[in-house]
Amino acid sequence: MLLLLALSVCAQPGTGLPPRHMDSVVQIVEALEASEPGFTVPELARALGGCGTPGCRAVLGEPPDVPAAPPALPGEQWLLFTQLLRRDDDDAAPEGGAVLAPDGSTVALGPLFAGIEVGLKRATGCPTPTIEPPIDALYAVTIAEALGTSFLLARGADGHQATLGPAGCWDDVDDPQNYTLLGPPSPIPDAVAIGAMDGVLLGAQLAREPIPLAELLRGYYGTGNGTEKGRPPSSYRRRDFGVLTGPGKLEEEVVAMLRVLRELPPTQELLEDVGPEEMVAIARQAARDFTEVYVECPAIVPRCMWGARPYRGTPKPLTLPLGSIYIHHTFSPSDPCRTFAACAHAMRAMQRFHQDTRGWDDIGYSFVVGSDGYLYQGRGWHWVGAHTKGYNSKGYGVGYVGDFSATLPDPDTIALVRDELLPCAVRTGRLHHNYTLRGHRQLGHTDCPGNSLFHEIETWHGFK
Structure with a gap:
């Protein structure tokens, strides 16, 4: 399936895994940064399957081999991290692969870490593969491929196929383990949209000022379920993404990504009968709908x-x-x-x-x-x-x-x-x-x- 992120299965009751909360991810990242200096966390996320789509692989390269479990990381933390990022095409359910953030939003880790990896590469001057036509790698690995694919797949449907959303809910916000969607899934459920926006914002921040990843995540999301310090920066993601992206930027990047996908063997057939004008029309609709739902309209916490x-x-x-x-x-x-x-x-x-x-x-x-x-x-x-x-x-x-x-x-x-x-x-x-x-x-x-x-x-x- 052509999804930007095929999210892993939910945790099973009684596994004793840490809660699927951003606090747990920050703790894992902190431990990995302290114990694995030669292997960046975003690269590890990619090795585990967080960037498995054709476009993401074209931009960031083939994923490295999955390493052995780091000795400094307890087994339950390593198991949680692998479950959150594992890609399994036979079970591409969008209920997994996401965590609850302190501001109450749900964030998919795949696009988040992909955007962070692009930001780190820019900060260190590490090149990414040269792609024709040229694309903005930060948008390509977070939202452009997902948007283009979602609206491309919907174009031949009966008009009722979901292209964005839906939201979902956790079984227990104090100990989140299982996340259930509130309607038919699209390639971009809310968790993927939020993870993509955060990936763009944090990747851009890292490119300007590289800092340890645990520090970056803690500063952006806050800790302790948001009970002590009030609003974290993540609660401003819609405003900040809209300011950073600007009018027309999202459409431009979706068009560029569709052109790239047309040249990649795994996706050539999907785009073989899509002409340049239709490609622009798909991108325009995708960018317009995404902007309305995730930038111009406010987030509403479901019951x-x-x-x-x-x-x-x-x-x-x-x-x-x-x-x-x-x-x-x-x-x-x-x-x-x-x-x-x-x-x-x-x-x-x-x-x-x-x-x-x-x-x-x-x-x-x-x-x-x-x-x-x-x-x-x-x-x-x-x-x-x-x-x-x-x-x-x-x-x-x-x-x-x-x-x-x-x-x-x-x-x-x-x-x-x-x-x-x-x-x-x-x-x-x-x-x-x-x-x-x-x-x-x-x-x-x-x-x-x-x-x-x-x-x-x-x-x-x-x-x-």
Whole structure:
């Protein structure tokens, strides 16, 4: 199968392996860097199968032989590392090969380490194979081959084949072992998209300023499940990837990679009837869709990731597109949540209050806004909420975690809704382009969303 990353099988219960968390990877990398000075970790990742596709092999060369288990690495850590990177074409399930990061996102290690290897080669002046037509190796080994292949394979399908996504959920965020997708897999499930973006960002950073890999990963992702230090740089990946990539860059690199794939024996047949104009059209669609989903639209943490209880009763469907947005603050919790752990805790507390005290079927909001850079799915895009009495079927209820009577959310947190969620909802057909935006107090006897936040939303597009 032509996938950028064919992810390995999930861990089996009772294996005693370390959790599939980025903290575990950082510990492994640290041990390897200390004990194996002549063998870089990205090269080891490639040897184990993290870069097995034709394009990746063309750019970085044939993988080295798999070495023996390093003596300094405990057997369970070596087994975890090999499971996360092993490529098996007979079992190319996208549930494995990924780890949970402290910011709550899920990262595939194959494209992450491939991008890091390109960055290291650039930093040390180590050449990569010369390829015609010329390509940007950093994009080629992370996202360009995957994007081109995904949209190329979909072109002859019935129009319903997935090209991007879906997201997934872990069995236990404190001890993640098994990751399950929430829908039909594409060649680029969310974990691969996130790993690719991180591979580009960290590869570019290393090319400018080489530092030990464990230090790089710890600085970017944070440690300890994000409970101590607030937002890590990884929570800004969408913004930073968009800035680094720039308009047209992704399309340009997908076109270049498709041209390379047309010359490689394993993929020649796949592209033999694809002309230059169609190749450009495929790349344009791929770049446009990827940018909309992973750069312009915000990340939304699914219910199963924050530990939601089941919905009680039968949810009522919304009729889309809706015409209104209603802005709330939670008031309680009164403090903004700045980490995945804190926001997930706040979501569970609100759902308990709404179900057990208020007697509602579920948490009332459609979406909840954390100050960790993420939105959290409440009732979501398709189901009537319980946020604005008398108006629940007419609009989405979006609640900011915190009491914003006297203070404002962080500028990034304001922009998450104003500049990302609302335009995304319009582009994807969930919200009318001429929607109306109101604060909760305009439609009920309440101070919600607090004086400070209300005066802020008076300046937003659509406010009436």
